[in-house]
Amino acid sequence: MKPRPICWVLFLSGLLARAVASEPRQEFLPPPPPGTRWQLVWHDEFDGDELDETRWNRLGDWKRRDGYWMRDDAFLSGRGSLILRTTRREDRYTCGAVNTRGKFERAFGYFEARCKMPRSPGHWSAFWLMCSGVNTVGNDGRDGTEIDIIEMPWRDGRLTVNLHWDGYGEHRKSAGHRFRLPEVTEGFHTYGLLWLPDEYVFYVDGREVWRTRAGGVSQVPQYIKLTNEIGTWAGDIREATLPDDFEVDYVRVFAFVPTAPPETSPTNAPGRDAPPK
């Protein structure tokens, strides 16, 4: 049966309404580079009951540092967030981790996650960007840099952001910054990276915490990682009250795109000043 035009109008307006409704409310964006504006190009609000595995890889099951990454320790809460759980199973400590490798990789823009950090010692949470070029020695970090947008191994309000490049061996190079924000131990906070071609700027709750050009700034697409890891950097896991969760409300990525040229208006349309016939 041939659909009637009115049906199509209703159908398309419904799609449009849903598209508008799905654009999330964004509290903060850094100033875009001159001549550009921000455009949301990728995001996951973690709605629903199942992690979208067209966007994310669950990592595991394998050993990772002093514990194990297990696929079933990464799951959606059912209330609009991703849970990366750290727990104990008999003699093993396990935790969850995900990345977007091969599914979403991008250079430059503004990357933000809203997260609630774990409470117990012995494991740490991180929001970071990676690519295989991190292992390439030479060309500084321009061919790929591990960009740790946030790491929280401590439980006293200290945080750290870090960059690593030229591999993890004898040529390894890194730069980082530690700071204190006691409020991050409670509730959700946003952690953001403005990645420009010539500079990184790191933000917590919309406040700049560090800017740097260390490593020359990565020029290549990188994938997102959200991880929990078990290790003594974060203290003694045997003192943890488990399970303990790293909870992520959303991840959003904005690209800077050229500002549209002003539309031709009647006042500057050609012929406006032409003499009357």
Ligand SMILES: [Ca+2]
């Ligand atoms: Ca390199």
